[in-house]
Amino acid sequence: MTSAAATLQKPKRRFKLTKRVFSYPYVLFMLLFVVIPLVMILVNAFLDADNNLTLSNFADFFTDKSSLIILANSLLVGVITTAICLIIGYPLAYILSKMPSGRVLVLFYVLPMWVNFLIRTLATKAIFIAIDVPLGMGTVIFGMVYNYLPFMILPLHTTLSSIDRSYIEAAQDLGADSSTVFLKTVLPLSVSGIISGITMVFIPTISTFAISQLLSNGKIFLFGDSIQMKFEQGLYGVGSIMSLVMLAFVLISNFIINRASRKSGLSIGRSLW
Amino acid sequence: MSDNIIEIRNVTKTYGAKDAVKNASLNIKRGEFVTLLGPSGCGKTTTLRMIAGFEMPTSGQIIFDGEDITTLPPHLRRVNTVFQKYALFPHLNVFNNIAFGLKMKLIPNGTKRNRKGEEVQLYRKYTKAEIKAKVDAALKMVDLEDYGHRGVSSLSGGQQQRVAIARAIVNEPEVLLLDEPLGALDLKMRKDMQLELMDMHRRLGITFVYVTHDQEEALTMSDKIVVMRDGVIQQIATPEMVYDEPANAFVADFIGESNILSGVMLEDCKVEFADTVFECVDKGFKRNEPIDVIIRPEDLKIKSAEDPMTILTAKVVSSVFKGDHYQVTLMAGENELIAHDTATYEEGSTVGLYIKPFDLHIMHKSRIINEIDTEMADENVVWISDGKFECNCPFEAGTPVKVQVDFDDVEITDDEEDGIIGATVVSSIYKGSYYQCIVRTDDYYDFFVDTDDDWLKGDRVGIRIAPEKIIVERREVADEGAPAETPAAVPDQTLDESERAAANAADAPENTDTASEKADDATGEVEK
Structure with missing residues (x-):
């Protein structure tokens, strides 16, 4: 009986090209380039210069005032950049979503992303110097907004243009003039787009490096820059701790954003996250 | 009002x-x-x-x-x-x-006098409780x-x-x-x-x-x-x-099931179709006017062939149970008829049919011939829509003419390329022994075509007409000074009669066309 069952089962054991097989290369890729580096950072965080197990890296970071100020600065720049991107991006995305040729025009806003961001930032810096704008916080934020605006416009445009016209008509039908239609239907229905826009701008800005250094002549030092420096100086332990802190912030902000989006009424429209 | x-x-x-x-x-x-x-x-x-x-x-x-x-x-x-x-x-x-x-x-909330002493309507919003x-x-x-x-x-x-x-x-x-x-x-x-x-x-x-x-x-x-x-x-x-009392064959076909047959009105209260003369209650048609007859399936009474009331005999083609009735398909000569009956009949048997005069609904044909005002493209060639059709007519190019083509004589081709002009099938209504299709040319002229085949609505087809079937007459242009009509202007003048009547119904209640008095709030029954 058992042998019969075994022979019946045997053909199943053979290799089959199922859907699952296609995921193997990606799983391998994730392991190599995401999981292993993360593990390495985690291990590094608990090792001192002589590869002994230690917690001193934590103490070093959390007692170093300048590191904490840099962290606070980074969060501030992130918040300001995100706010400016939203203020510029929302009306723009709204107008574009109403235009029949909006899709093509969005491309023009995304187009600069095809140029390497270092080259763009260096060019921006050259322009600022040429027109005698003092490099500092203002220019750093300008550079950030310039770099991350497309990431705000894209999800907003996607969400806004996928709002069913019938909701707008229903609101008009029930007596809403155009400003009420916007406040009571379009805005709440585009919350998911706002949230993915914020996620896509805020998280990269707090961890970015180079933009701040270049556009402030090294005067403004953000968290990303200081991580880069720690690794350059061979302080792998502290660098790893800082990376973990960064990661924690990304996870926390993701969590808050997700909570907010669930509360606001879930899967309205399409969003990128 | x-x-x-x-x-x-x-x-x-x-x-x-x-x-x-x-x-x-x-x-x-x-x-x-x-x-x-x-x-x-x-x-x-x-x-x-x-x-x-x-x-x-x-x-x-x-x-x-x-x-x-x-x-x-x-x-x-x-x-x-x-x-x-x-x-x-x-x-x-x-x-x-x-x-x-x-x-x-905003709801009215009393009035007050403004500084000029005028009364001003005040408004308020509903309260939460309201x-x-x-x-x-x-x-x-x-x-x-x-x-x-x-x-x-x-x-x-x-x-x-x-x-x-x-x-x-x-x-x-x-x-x-x-x-x-x-x-x-x-x-x-x-x-x-x-x-x-x-x-x-x-x-x-x-x-x-x-x-x-x-x-x-x-x-x-x-x-x-x-x-x-x-x-x-x-x-x-x-x-x-x-x-x-559907206004036309389209309404009859769209509302409920119906048998739509072509017939001739012999005189008041006498109509001939399916090679049989029937009594009806409709008056006011021209003698021998071609008409459409509509019979609802439930009005078609099946009797035995020997029954004295039988007007027409038919062969049972099929009988299908539909829950509360049987749908009986009958063949009376060339004409297919559908009847609803509570009893079933054996396939192939011969039965008699009876229709109450009141249940025969007679309608003017919306059109009896395709008529197009156009002009000659050349000797023996006439413009119809955007196509040059050969015909037997010696008028010189540019002569304004009236072209008539019988429904039977318009040929629809499956492949658009095979026709002289292309067109889209707008509708196809079964009339007992043939289908009457309406095909619309690209410049919006509707050809009525009688064919043996059911053409799919929305399909692109070609239109061909044999030269000897095109009847061409010289057309008097009312205004001598007016330039000759161009083919592009054709569709406006040749708008389907019933459509034009229906569209103008509100303006012209005295119009006696079938469709128009229906539009005038449903009560007129001019045919009767």
Whole structure:
């Protein structure tokens, strides 16, 4: 009986090209380039210069005032950049979503992303110097907004243009003039787009490096820059701790954003996250 | 006139080159349940959207309660809409969806004198308690008392439908517009909602304008049915009238099942079809006028062949059980007939048929020959639409001519390339022994064609006509100085008779054409 069952089962054991097989290369890729580096950072965080197990890296970071100020600065720049991107991006995305040729025009806003961001930032810096704008916080934020605006416009445009016209008509039908239609239907229905826009701008800005250094002549030092420096100086332990802190912030902000989006009424429209 | 809440006057809506609604005129009385009925793309939804204000008519006027509202934006109109896919706001719960309109509404709140001593109307918003009372009443009306706090996406289709209705009626509109509101529901639910809507209409006492493609729904619910096709109103009448006295073959074919046969009116009360002379009750036709006869399947009585009442004998082709009746297909000579009977008949047996004179519905043919005003392209070549057709006619190029082609003589080809001009099949109606198709050329001339085959609506086909079948006559141009007609101008002059009549119905109630008196509120029966 058992042998019969075994022979019946045997053909199943053979290799089959199922859907699952296609995921193997990606799983391998994730392991190599995401999981292993993360593990390495985690291990590094608990090792001192002589590869002994230690917690001193934590103490070093959390007692170093300048590191904490840099962290606070980074969060501030992130918040300001995100706010400016939203203020510029929302009306723009709204107008574009109403235009029949909006899709093509969005491309023009995304187009600069095809140029390497270092080259763009260096060019921006050259322009600022040429027109005698003092490099500092203002220019750093300008550079950030310039770099991350497309990431705000894209999800907003996607969400806004996928709002069913019938909701707008229903609101008009029930007596809403155009400003009420916007406040009571379009805005709440585009919350998911706002949230993915914020996620896509805020998280990269707090961890970015180079933009701040270049556009402030090294005067403004953000968290990303200081991580880069720690690794350059061979302080792998502290660098790893800082990376973990960064990661924690990304996870926390993701969590808050997700909570907010669930509360606001879930899967309205399409969003990128 | 004052009891009309809505008057649509000669409204046309054009999208690009296509007319969605052509010169439609319609009066809707206060408190009436009016249904706009027609196949998809007939312009019924466009008409509704123009009443709601979402579309502006290209020309014509819409009058609401004596006021011209043609260009008034939707939020200022005293109508509310129940949308086809409900369009409930997903970010609001049921209560807030229904309260949406109330929260914005301003209500009169006494008057006061301003500094100049003029009386000024004051307005206020509803209070929270008033809104709650109204929303609760609306929820009660649609049987969803305990659903206020629910999210709309957690409701079933039928419940969403009810919320959509509650959201519209809570604003106490004078007219409720319903755009295929039951389209997404299953059959059982649809039947229940039909009854509920009728009940609601009675209780609220407001005007309902209802759009549907479901003829049964229209017949069940309406006080008045507006049958539309290709943007043109075909008939405006009570459900009974639309069913019993359809204005033309299209209406007869669309509303219920029917046998449509070609016949000849011999004299008053005498009609010949299927090689038999029948008594009927229709008068006022020309002698020997070709007409269409419509017989509803339930009016075709099957008797034994020897029965003294038998007028016509036929062979049973098939008999299919349909629940409450058998559908019996019969062959009387060349003509196929469908009858509904409570008994079944053996296939191949010969039976007798009897039709009460009153049950024969006789209609003018909308056209008896294809007639086109055009001009010669060359000797023996005539322009028809954009194509050069060979004919036997020696007139020189540019001569204005009238071309006539019999329905039988127009040849439809499967492949557009095989025809001289291309065209699209607009309709195909079975007439007992052949199909009468309407094919529309690219410059909007409708050819009537009798064929043995059923052509698929919307298909592209070619049109061919044998040279000897084209009858060409010299046409007198009324104005000597006028330039010769160009082929491009042809479609305007050759608009299908019935369409033109229906379109002008409101302007010309004295017009005796079949379609027109139907438009004049359903009561005229000129044929009788």
